[in-house]
Amino acid sequence: MNRWYLLYCKRGEQSRAKLHLENQAIECYYPQIEIEKIKRGKRQIVSEPMFPSYMFVRFDYEQGPSFTTLRSTRGVVDFIRFGAQPQIVSDALIDELKQLESAQSLCDGHEILEPGQSVSVKAGQFAGFEAIFKEADGDARSIMLVNLINKSVPVSIDNRDLDV
Known part of the structure; x- marks a missing residue:
């Protein structure tokens, strides 16, 4: 057998x-x-x-x-x-x-984001903000454009804090 x-x-x-x-x-x-x-x-x-x-x-x-x-x-x-x-x-x-x-459709536990894609931040110091994905910053973080005082500022945010 x-x-x-x-x-x-x-x-x-x-x-x-x-x-x-x-x-x-x-x-x-x-x-x-x-x-x-x-x-x-x-x-x-x-x-x-x-x-x-x-x-x-x-x-x-x-x-x-x-x-x-x-x-x-x-x-x-x-x-x-x-x-x-x-x-x-x-x-x-x-x-x-x-x-x-x-059935694997996720990479490293997160969806692959496209530049310009809108994402909300669910945790961390920018919790509650809407951000725009700019580029990956290593395996665990992403560079996001956050609108602060009418200006888009690039910020590095942990991928676990993003809500796609």
Whole structure:
């Protein structure tokens, strides 16, 4: 019977481990999320593993390959265990992770704002103000134009304080 197990992989070698495991006819899954990052001053959306260095594999250990064979695959360190045997992961958990991964529409917990988009500030020193999004200021903050004394002033505000 095919069951899911959790593997610990060498840092940054999940794709290598996945390639070698799939060559052994093992079903592999490591959920990825899309995150908006600023690299060299430009906003980019990149895919990163949801659980760095961990991967789910599905196989029937009674028919093969053995746990030892999988552990000695390039890029793999070992199975996650509780006691002597590798721990079985429920199918429901994997299904839920797949649904979350496919339904992902937010980046880093916030919607992607477009320049000129109107936003209200819900917390912080500018709570209750209406602001206009100007640009991202790192991963967690945004430059907003706040109208103070009939003049738009650029202010850096934490993204958690914005109500889109």
